[in-house]
Amino acid sequence: MVRAKFIVFFFAMAFMFAIIGYSHSAAPVNILKNGGFESGAMDPWTTYGDFVKAEVLAKDAIEGKYCLHLILSKKGANFWDAGLQNTNQTFVKGKKYTLSAYLKSPQKLQINFKPELAKDPWTGYGDKIFTTTDKWQEYYVTTPVMAADVSPASITFHIAFDVGEYYMDAVYFYEGDYVAGLISPVKPDDKTATTWGQIKNR
DSSP states (O other), X not given: OHHHHHHHHHHHHHHHHXXXXXXXXXXXXXXXXXXXXXXXXXXXXXEESTTXXXXXXXXXXXXXXXXXXXXXXXXXXXXXXXXXXXXXXXXXXXXXXXXXXXXXXXTOXXXXXXXXXXXXXXXXXXXXXEEOOSSOEXXXXXXXXXXXXXXXXXEEEEOTTSXXXXXXXXXXXXXXXXXXOOBOOOOTTOOOOOBHHHHHTO
């Protein structure tokens, strides 16, 4: 009886660790470079619009040590008159993608998520406008399956909705549908939060 219980326990534990190992290995790969701003700088992210200021802060992050701080000194005539971009992307025919990011804004500003063709006519793929809150929250969009290769492509966030500021962190762009739990949020007394990618590569 004891032997039988031990065998059942052993296989149960083996199954559990197999599932854990699979979940880690199945984590999506972030296509974006410096998606968490952990280099301490913006590159390769850029902004456009002469009324937006951007800085990387070593505080208030939801993941890791750094986050991005965007300040809008005026409202644009159109919400796309200022933005944040990660360019030099290619969206591949037959694939769909998910763009996710954590945001907060004291003014609860709107923001437009837009994976797009980076030239006229600036076609968007699954773009959507969100209203942020003053607490960190994750937002995401998933594109349709690409009917053809899209190049040049860009990950663009339109931010000229109003005067105010945004905090952004943990920006992910990966193949497939949305996957929850890609980061372990930083606790107030913990600056060592991990990501699925960091766990996977250990």
